[in-house]
Amino acid sequence: MRVLFAILVVLSTVLPAAAAGRSVTYYLDGARIEGEAASVKGYCEVSLPGSLVPGSFRVKPLDGASVLRVEIEPARANPKAEKESRELTERRRGLEDRLKALEVREDIFKAAAKSQSSKAPRRTKNNPEPMETIKKGTEFAVTQLEDVYRARRKAEEGLKAVDARLATLKKEGGIGGSVARIWLAGKGKAVYSYLSNSAGWTPFYDFRLDGSGKAGVTLRALLPASERIPVAVVPLRLAEAAPGDKSISVAEPLMTVARYTIDVEREEALRVPQGGVSFTVRNTSGERLVAGEGACYLQGEYLGRFRFDGCLPGEARELSVGHKVE
Numbered sequence: 001m002r003v004l005f006a007i008l009v010v011l012s013t014v015l016p017a018a019a020a021g022r023s024v025t026y027y028l029d030g031a032r033i034e035g036e037a038a039s040v041k042g043y044c045e046v047s048l049p050g051s052l053v054p055g056s057f058r059v060k061p062l063d064g065a066s067v068l069r070v071e072i073e074p075a076r077a078n079p080k081a082e083k084e085s086r087e088l089t090e091r092r093r094g095l096e097d098r099l100k101a102l103e104v105r106e107d108i109f110k111a112a113a114k115s116q117s118s119k120a121p122r123r124t125k126n127n128p129e130p131m132e133t134i135k136k137g138t139e140f141a142v143t144q145l146e147d148v149y150r151a152r153r154k155a156e157e158g159l160k161a162v163d164a165r166l167a168t169l170k171k172e173g174g175i176g177g178s179v180a181r182i183w184l185a186g187k188g189k190a191v192y193s194y195l196s197n198s199a200g201w202t203p204f205y206d207f208r209l210d211g212s213g214k215a216g217v218t219l220r221a222l223l224p225a226s227e228r229i230p231v232a233v234v235p236l237r238l239a240e241a242a243p244g245d246k247s248i249s250v251a252e253p254l255m256t257v258a259r260y261t262i263d264v265e266r267e268e269a270l271r272v273p274q275g276g277v278s279f280t281v282r283n284t285s286g287e288r289l290v291a292g293e294g295a296c297y298l299q300g301e302y303l304g305r306f307r308f309d310g311c312l313p314g315e316a317r318e319l320s321v322g323h324k325v326e
Helices: 002-017 079-117 130-172
Strands: 020-027 030-038 043-048 058-061 066-074 178-185 189-196 202-209 214-222 231-233 248-250 256-270 276-282 292-298 301-308 316-321
Touching (some): 030 043, 043 189, 058 066, 202 256, 292 316, 301 316
Parallel strands (some): 020 231, 202 292
Antiparallel strands (some): 020 030, 030 189, 214 256, 256 276
């Protein structure tokens, strides 16, 4: 009983310590995670996700300790999760094969429909109504094409569902994850960090127009998940980033990151029942506005959302909100 109690004490000391002081810096396509690990008898472990960028794990000693050795080993996955992952992977292969077969069928029936529609009607003894025969042949080919499109849509939806479940298993079931085993000399802590190529943050812009020739632009941070730990964002991709890049602390989802005032060179109302606007802005902020999502307000009225492709300093960008009724 005493031995069991001692083991529980050690586990409760080592494992939670690896998550102490954890913080996340989000990039546009990933994140940098940093935390503190306290050693017990010179040893500690850090759980790493399957989204770990290879070669990005770092350990820095604190409090006079020194790092003796670091080993990264595959984590032991949940057996049920492993089994489900294998089944889903096999189902994914089957759906991919199905899509390839449907692509071949689509080409066949497209060619058949084209062949039928381009035939010259010729009345013969065996074909007294050539136009009716051509019509039936064309309708049959088109019907088969519709079946192909329905089957392809179903297979594509199945692929999305499989990929979503695999991603969940990878995150929650330990699939593809690993464990960093760290040996330290001396009593103390170590700071660890690593890069993850999981979802990054999304820039969200509010464009506010008032007919003055200027637009107020508010940049907000749309985070991939609700975090209860310190979070910061960097408006760069991982491949563009470097040590010392300026990060912006974010205390809550959709928190304001920056505000700009830029020129509006053209503003035209759209003739649609619910109203809309087409406008051209020039980035006179002196800052690079990275790609993300956006929303437009005209005289305070919300008009809708749109995809914003980004804008370099001095560059002009045409934007439109509101759709014509077909």
